[in-house]
Amino acid sequence: MADPIYTAAATARGEGRNGDVTSSDGVLDESLAIPKEMGGPGGDKTNPEQLFAAGYSACFLSALQAVARQSKVTLPAATVTGSVSVYKQEVGFQLGVRLDVTLPGLAQADADRLVEQAHQVCPYSNATRGNIDVQIAATV
8 A cells, every 4th residue: 555645543442432532633532422222321422433424424525526626516515414324243233324415406417427426536435345335325
């Protein structure tokens, strides 16, 4: 692999999903809680799936904006909502992702084309491809 452009580092402490996470630069400093749906306390704390959904959504929107610029398409109010699900397997668990992309003002065919191009260049999409189920839906 080539030299990295950027490396993020975060440390988990405590009880994992019921612990704390901090980034090496101190910007991220969060307490975690297992969601009630997974047998935990839930409440006002985040969890790894929310953090992954936020990261993937933001990254995919950036990739979408980049491919739109290359195609000379303006995205006035594009949004990406990421949903990360946890599934029980025979042994362990599996993640699944759904990205709902809203591209108001575009023709559906143009929106679908940009979303597919973004899916090819987004680092999260490239990391998950072939590993977990990722479903993407574009709405205009």
